Amino acid sequence: MRLWSLHPSLLDPKALVALWREGLLAQKVLQGRTKGYRSHPQLHRFRQSGEPLAAISTYLWAVHDEAARRGYAFDASKIAGERRPVSLAVTQGQLAFEREHLKAKLRRRDPGRFRTLGRTRKVTAHPLFVVVAGEMEPWERGR
Numbered sequence: 430m431r432l433w434s435l436h437p438s439l440l441d442p443k444a445l446v447a448l449w450r451e452g453l454l455a456q457k458v459l460q461g462r463t464k465g466y467r468s469h470p471q472l473h474r475f476r477q478s479g480e481p482l483a484a485i486s487t488y489l490w491a492v493h494d495e496a497a498r499r500g501y502a503f504d505a506s507k508i509a510g511e512r513r514p515v516s517l518a519v520t521q522g523q524l525a526f527e528r529e530h531l532k533a534k535l536r537r538r539d540p541g542r543f544r545t546l547g548r549t550r551k552v553t554a555h556p557l558f559v560v561v562a563g564e565m566e567p568w569e570r571g572r
Contacts, residue, residue, distance in 0.1 A: 430455065432471045432488065435527050436446050436553040438494035439546060441539040442463055444531070449492055453552045456485045456509055464560030470568040484557065486510030491556040494495040519554055 430451045431516045437445060458466045460482045461556050466472075478484040496503040528546070535543035546552075 430466065430471050432475075433527060433531070433547070434523055434558055435444070435531060436555055437492050438498075439531065439552070440495075441457065441535060441542050441556050442499075442501075444534065444537060445492070445496060445499070445501075448497065451493055452489045452492055453507055456482070456489065459485050460509065464549075471571060474517055474519075478543055480515060482487045483513050483515045484517055487515040488557045490572040496499055515556055515557065516559050518561045519558040520561055520566060522564035523569065524552055524554060524560065526565045534571060553568065 432455060433440065433448060437448065440448060454466060455472055455475065457463050458469070459475060473543060475481045476543045486508050490512050493503050493505050493508065500566060532543060532546055535546060
């Protein structure tokens with residue numbers, strides 16, 4: 430499961446569709462509706478938010494918005510909560526790590542998007558996140 434801290438607009442089509450599916454799975458986990466994935470490290474920041482379901486709903490709404498912008502028909506009725514002004518922190522180090530991780534995937538899957546991301550100086554975070562100083566997040570498996 431990869432719940433990107435990067436803005437969904439940076440993702441290629443395959444990653445955006447995967448993000449939608451994984452975000453919906455994360456929502457089910459946070460609702461207590463699964464047996465698996467309950468200890469997945471990517472869920473740590475949502476659980477620490479104080480309002481995990483509101484946070485994952487806000488996350489999913491931004492993914493849905495990007496999909497709609499691209500002409501995809503993601504089913505918004507699958508998002509458990511309404512749009513709310515929720516935000517979480519993400520470190521600059523985490524964004525840098527994820528940028529490199531995405532670039533490695535794009536190098537093979539989408540060379541054009543890989544080149545564009547390589548030229549981008551400032552990487553935008555997913556709208557749920559406020560960028561703060563710091564290293565890679567302690568829950569990240571790529572540490």
